[in-house]
Amino acid sequence: MSAFAVNVRVVRALGMRSIRQTFRRPQLIAPIVVFPTILLAIQTGGAGGAVELPGFPPVQSFLQFMLAGAMMQSLMLAGNSGGIALAVDIEMGFTDRLFSAPIPRFAIVLGRLAGTAALGLFASLWFLAIGLVFGAEIESGVAGALLAIVLVTACAMAVGGIGAAIALRTGSASVVQGLFPLVLVVLFLSSAFFPVDLMIEPARTIAEYNPLSLVVEGVREPIISGIDAADTLYAVLAILGIVLLGLLLSARALRHRLRVG
Amino acid sequence: MPAIEVEGLERAFGEVLAVRGIEIAVEAGEIYGFLGPNGAGKTTTVRMLTTLLLPTGGRATVGGHDVVAEARAVRASIGVALQEAALDPLMTGRELIRLQATLQGIPTAEGRKRADALLERVDLVAAADRRVGGYSGGMKRRLDLAAALVHEPRVLFLDEPTTGLDPVSRKTIWEEVRELNADGTTVFLTTQYLEEADQLADNVGIIDSGRIVAEGTPESLKAEIGNPHIQLQLAAGSVAEAESILAPVGKLLPPKDGRKVLVEVENGAADIPRVVRILDEAGIAVESLELVRPTLDDVFVAKTGYHLEEESEENAEQEPVGA
Numbered sequence A: 001m002s003a004f005a006v007n008v009r010v011v012r013a014l015g016m017r018s019i020r021q022t023f024r025r026p027q028l029i030a031p032i033v034v035f036p037t038i039l040l041a042i043q044t045g046g047a048g049g050a051v052e053l054p055g056f057p058p059v060q061s062f063l064q065f066m067l068a069g070a071m072m073q074s075l076m077l078a079g080n081s082g083g084i085a086l087a088v089d090i091e092m093g094f095t096d097r098l099f100s101a102p103i104p105r106f107a108i109v110l111g112r113l114a115g116t117a118a119l120g121l122f123a124s125l126w127f128l129a130i131g132l133v134f135g136a137e138i139e140s141g142v143a144g145a146l147l148a149i150v151l152v153t154a155c156a157m158a159v160g161g162i163g164a165a166i167a168l169r170t171g172s173a174s175v176v177q178g179l180f181p182l183v184l185v186v187l188f189l190s191s192a193f194f195p196v197d198l199m200i201e202p203a204r205t206i207a208e209y210n211p212l213s214l215v216v217e218g219v220r221e222p223i224i225s226g227i228d229a230a231d232t233l234y235a236v237l238a239i240l241g242i243v244l245l246g247l248l249l250s251a252r253a254l255r256h257r258l259r260v261g
Numbered sequence B: 001m002p003a004i005e006v007e008g009l010e011r012a013f014g015e016v017l018a019v020r021g022i023e024i025a026v027e028a029g030e031i032y033g034f035l036g037p038n039g040a041g042k043t044t045t046v047r048m049l050t051t052l053l054l055p056t057g058g059r060a061t062v063g064g065h066d067v068v069a070e071a072r073a074v075r076a077s078i079g080v081a082l083q084e085a086a087l088d089p090l091m092t093g094r095e096l097i098r099l100q101a102t103l104q105g106i107p108t109a110e111g112r113k114r115a116d117a118l119l120e121r122v123d124l125v126a127a128a129d130r131r132v133g134g135y136s137g138g139m140k141r142r143l144d145l146a147a148a149l150v151h152e153p154r155v156l157f158l159d160e161p162t163t164g165l166d167p168v169s170r171k172t173i174w175e176e177v178r179e180l181n182a183d184g185t186t187v188f189l190t191t192q193y194l195e196e197a198d199q200l201a202d203n204v205g206i207i208d209s210g211r212i213v214a215e216g217t218p219e220s221l222k223a224e225i226g227n228p229h230i231q232l233q234l235a236a237g238s239v240a241e242a243e244s245i246l247a248p249v250g251k252l253l254p255p256k257d258g259r260k261v262l263v264e265v266e267n268g269a270a271d272i273p274r275v276v277r278i279l280d281e282a283g284i285a286v287e288s289l290e291l292v293r294p295t296l297d298d299v300f301v302a303k304t305g306y307h308l309e310e311e312s313e314e315n316a317e318q319e320p321v322g323a
Helices: A003-024 A026-046 A048-052 A062-091 A094-099 A105-133 A141-170 A173-177 A180-188 A203-209 A211-224 A229-260 B042-049 B071-077 B093-103 B108-121 B137-148 B167-182 B194-200 B218-225 B239-246 B268-281 B296-304 B308-314
Strands: B004-013 B016-026 B031-035 B057-062 B078-081 B155-159 B186-191 B203-208 B211-216 B229-234 B260-264 B286-292
Touching: A003 A026, A003 A062, A003 A105, A003 B093, A026 A048, A026 A062, A026 A105, A048 A062, A062 A094, A062 A105, A062 A141, A062 A173, A062 A180, A062 A211, A094 A105, A094 B093, A105 A141, A105 A229, A141 A173, A141 A211, A141 A229, A203 A211, A211 A229, B004 B042, B016 B031, B016 B042, B016 B057, B016 B203, B016 B211, B031 B042, B031 B194, B042 B057, B042 B155, B042 B186, B071 B078, B078 B137, B093 B108, B093 B137, B108 B137, B137 B155, B137 B167, B167 B186, B167 B194, B186 B194, B194 B296, B203 B218, B203 B296, B211 B218, B211 B296, B218 B296, B229 B239, B229 B268, B239 B260, B239 B268, B268 B286
Parallel strands: B031 B186, B031 B203, B078 B155, B155 B186
Antiparallel strands: B004 B016, B004 B057, B203 B211, B229 B260, B229 B286
């Protein structure tokens, strides 16, 4: 078996472990599925009239508009949960088992990210299913749904990279968990839950420059209107940027962990 | 070529020098006992030898490979069971060993076969599909050991494998270590238990405050200490007087508790009547008396000035970060 094939097996095995770990630990799965679902229900039930506001993009329903936001919230929290799980691994010494194996150490991070990506995939399917069950239409059909799924999955992996970097740098689950409110702040300062054009300053400017807004629009457009090449490209570029940042920070944090043990 | 060779190995954490230029040579097929109290530098040394921590000075090879320059080759040749068995409580025992087989590059079918065989070897077949979080301390240690063996390593590092275990579980681990060694595996075993080192190790290195203070076979180290000592248990309040009148008989050793006096004697049992007579003439009642042959604890006392197990129990301090 080639070294590459061995590494792929390792990443797959660690990804599977990461998924099992999430589903076996309620405090990890709850933020990914339960909280965004509850928030989606509350927002669509309580703020559905927002679609009538002047300047609100034309949508079939507020639920249709909110699906992208719910997916973003879910994937952001999946990234955070992945970071918490990695930090728990460090705290209980499980990463020592992985670091003392003859595999590239970056495969350990990639394994974790593969698990987070799978959770992103799960989140996108879950919320698309909820949308369809409650009457939201996917305007660009199967192709648009697939595009949304791919973008959400990729973005989950990208955000997971940031979570992994923080976990590796700090080695503390409570520190990573402490970022939970920050994740929500970053989300609310994007177009995830409200159109940027209707925000007031300075939130509007922040949201315009928030790379998550680009991803949100890339996911939302196929759902509410149709696939837009420019929106898709910006979303892909934003995800690549987050991926690059996550990998860079993770690589530095890995080196740091080896130095401090 | 030694299985493990360490030359001037150092590790600093900021200003703290946790390991201070140690030298170790472990021959292939040997059990090397690395003995020392908490915070002495045992775990830091093991972490450097298993490539989990970069040294800040010196060099070390394991299985002929440099731990820094050829870290991947080192990791392929070693099995590691670290202090506080590093297990995921949410995984089952079988999942853990299968994962370990994958990490070692063992094909899936072969990994499954080995996992089954190892679970049987450490008597965990019945618990194999239960989550590790529900295992007892002894079961966790046995699982950790099994996972470390999945790729049949030439060198096995066991970091305090029996700390916190009951005597029965401890003996089970000892038996397993002996069997592994009989099969040709080199074992580097850290421990704070004197009996463990005495029972298992071919050679012992004693580390204290980051320095190796003694090294050799348990027998040679004890022989170095030389004479046995008489251990006297006295009535409360008479210890100081007893120490004063027994000083001419032989060297007084540091007592293990406030009611004991330890006197080194040249002639062994032949010196007992003399000691008893001196105490009797002084009117000091002896509650119990025992002639004690030199132990590794005596070696430890001679080299460091204090008792290892007493220190280990009292010293709740951890080694520095990463240690």
